[in-house]
Amino acid sequence: MTDDLLGRHRAVLPDWLALYYEEPIEITHGEGRHVWDAHGNRYLDFFGGILTTMTAHALPEVTKAVSEQAGRIIHSSTLYLNRPMVELAERIAQLSGIPDARVFFTTSGTEANDTALLLATAYRRSNTVLAMRNSYHGRSFSSVGITGNRGWSPTSLSPLQTLYVHGGVRTRGPYAALSDDDFIAACVDDLVDLLGHTRPPAALIAEPIQGVGGFTSPPDGLYAAFREVLHERGILWIADEVQTGWGRTGEHFWGWQAHGRSGPPDIMTFAKGIGNGMSIGGVVARSEIMNCLDANSISTFGGTQITMAAGLANLTYLLEHDLQGNARRVGGLLIERVRAAAAQVPAVREVRGRGLMIGLEITKPGTDEADPQAAAAVLEAAREGGLLIGKGGGHNTSSLRVAPPLSLNVAEAEEGAAILENALRSIQ
Incomplete structure (x- = not known):
């Protein structure tokens, strides 16, 4: 996203209309489980426009x-x-x-x-x-x-x-x-x-x-x-x-x-x-x-x-295409991979969810106190690594949300989990 577009956004849209990232990105196109921003950077999309791109970006049957x-x-x-x-x-x-x-x-x-x-x-x-x-x-x-x-x-x-x-x-x-x-x-x-x-x-x-x-x-x-x-x-x-x-x-x-x-x-x-x-x-x-x-x-x-x-x-x-079955199989693999990575990061209080609907709660290590700054840092680090995820939670938005399109394959799940693992380790 250019500074000009961000400035135009701020000039005409409400202050409460939140944007992700310290430097917000403009997503210009997508295909499958990937999207690209205005600078040509490619990302694995593990949030799907807030769980809305359910099957795939630019799915030929839908278009x-x-x-x-x-x-x-x-x-x-x-x-x-x-x-x-x-x-x-x-x-x-x-x-x-x-x-x-x-x-x-x-x-x-x-x-x-x-x-x-x-x-x-x-x-x-x-x-x-x-x-x-x-x-x-x-x-x-x-x-x-x-x-x-x-x-x-x-x-x-x-x-x-x-x-x-x-x-x-x-x-x-x-x-x-x-x-x-x-x-x-x-x-x-x-x-x-x-x-x-x-x-x-x-x-x-x-x-x-x-x-x-x-x-x-x-x-x-x-x-x-x-x-x-x-x-x-x-x-x-x-x-x-x-x-x-x-x-x-x-x-x-x-x-x-x-x-x-x-x-x-x-x-x-x-x-x-x-x-x-x-x-x-x-x-x-x-x-x-x-x-x-x-x-x-x-x-x-x-x-x-x-x-x-x-x-x-x-x-x-x-x-x-039995995408429910795919969510069960690939989602099961993904959540176990995320749990294994999170076990090494004291700031992750809990990994929860089922299928391709996975949440990570981030707290100050050794406590139940929310740490929204750390959650935001993981969100940023994941983007820098080429992965888009979401935020949520009832305790000052200290949870991260992982919800890829239901056509996610095993290789993409492994790739996304590796990026997320690196992002989690970056806050230690």
Whole structure:
């Protein structure tokens, strides 16, 4: 990036619109798992535009679908029949596991979560929402109001009454020292106690793995146990699959399936990877929930033909090439390689995640105190070595996030792990 472009950015865009790196880079093009900046430097991309380039950069099947659709019609709104939208909705409804599912398309995960909150509060006639501590659900007024991560919640004003529940972070908080079974039992007891002190909530919204929170997660089975409590009281469960969906975790197609005995959620939101960079979000819900609204509603840009064509091509490629299986195999190799490297670096408190969704928590050695400066230094060193990764975490953004495209191969995983190892060693 030239100084001129950076100066122009600062002159017309908000101060709170963050840029990575002390010297921000302009990414000009990409191919496969690599991107190039304006100076011709090539990088392995282990962040994918915030988990959005799900399959690969410049995937021929997607670019061809977009080009062909653009030559026909780009957009008409939801006021007209839209074949690509119907076809993608049919596939997502079937894949969701939700019975008699209906699908509504939006342009982002934020808008998807907004819609889920609208549906849940209208269906239950309650504006009380349960959310997880350390959670993130978007940047709109309502989704900020249920975000349990101080670094991403600029206001306490909200149209919703939000109550925060224990359990999203396994290794911090009052129950961290417990066994997995005891951890789940304590979180359930806390939930039951909380529900005894409030009017009936509309829903619990939860990310199966907390994305912006630093790829933290509870033990498998927590949300199944929560669901039993919620179901007894008629409270809905919203699974925020914006970052965990489409097979990224390797073991499951959806993150909620790690808590499988509960069955599917009542409402599920998705976005990011399905469009491989095109703006697609959406909500899946049982028909009686989706159809509960008694006022008119449309979407101007949700489900527009060009994004739906991209989503169809991308989903087809993902399924035909078993990218979920690849995430499990290559992601398993990558996380073990990262754990081996991190074991030699005292500043790494924890390596966590599953599939191609890996988090490293950076703290001051020998303590649980966050060290955002060290995390930022690793981010910089990785870039200098030719690797792009992300940041996150609920403790002053002291976690690093590794989430490559799901087509990552073994050689690229080894190369990226070696660069990350060198970056980690640089802070010792």
